[in-house]
Amino acid sequence: MTGDSAVDPVPDGFRIHHVVEQVDTDDSGVVHFSRHPSLVESALLRGLAARGGGMLELRALGLVLVVSRLRVSYHAPARFLDRLEVSAAVRDVGAVQCRASGTVVRRSGDGPPLLLSRTELVFGAVDAETGEPAALPAAIRHAILADPTPQGRG
Template structure:
């Protein structure tokens, strides 16, 4: 059974690179939303509802709002795990929560940042908002329900 058969979202692993950090070797605050967005888009792609899939049917995905909370710093060469989950699905928007953890040896991972992304779908050519296609709404709800059952 593949991940797309089950309807869940999977974590993304990343090692902090030099380009992610400031002069003191600490990950710049602006990288955390970018890491979460990358994990979200990878998961959407895996469920055939990513940017290219939407583009093929004349739609585009836009971020309407991002809220991020920071808890602890990360440093050059840290191993990170970025996890995402569907929070809520509406007729024309959906909300995905992201979490960035530092992977720790022999103890629980440390939460570094969390965020909530609000997405909407628009018509590709006109840029006007539109309702989420039924297949996307259903897949997102399946992902949300699967996460709740764990």
């Protein structure tokens, strides 16, 4: 999928936009189910990077994030050339794990948006060399939870 590489902060998370390409679809023109959580993860990681708590910052500390739990509910298919809005938000940050959720929505013309899927995921910090669970530094936890929208900068 292609789209704007910019991430839009929204009050409780991040939003990116994508247009479905042929390479993302099966022979019938429907987006493969695995792309939905991938898009949510992309929105989440871009947003975390915009807040200063992304993969580069973690890697500099010898940490990486790994997904430990994934749940996806599908409501309607995405198809070739659909314009998608993908939103993701961190719901909780603990010492080692974060819980996040997101949605993939189709927008067409002036009609109402259509929910295509809802994703919930848990990811944890691990030592980049050993793969052992590792604590998220306080500065990273704070950056992940920071609200970058004008409403959150009060």
